Amino acid sequence: xxxxxxxxxxxxxxxxxxxxxxxxxLTVADLLDGRSIDYPSRHGNVTFKxxxxxxxxFEQLPFSEEAGxxxxx
Numbered sequence: 001x002x003x004x005x006x007x008x009x010x011x012x013x014x015x016x017x018x019x020x021x022x023x024x025x026l027t028v029a030d031l032l033d034g035r036s037i038d039y040p041s042r043h044g045n046v047t048f049k050x051x052x053x054x055x056x057x058f059e060q061l062p063f064s065e066e067a068g069x070x071x072x073x
Contacts, residue, residue, distance in 0.1 A: 001025060002025060005021065005024065006021070009022055010022060013040035018040055020039050024038060
């Protein structure tokens with residue numbers, strides 16, 4: 001499989017002037033080790049978009065002295 005991938009050659013990026021393998025094989029172990037796809041990009045690995053950070057939404061309840069005191073039986 002790796003020999004077949006290597007025989008596919010390289011992509012030469014005209015804008016960046018770099019060469020990248022046309023076929024790349026990544027195993028789960030490679031991904032867990034932090035390896036990523038080799039492709040032309042000035043922003044690093046941007047194959048996944050990050051979701052926007054959720055903002056906590058809550059309702060402010062009115063405060064009263066009675067609510068803060070425990071009732072004794």
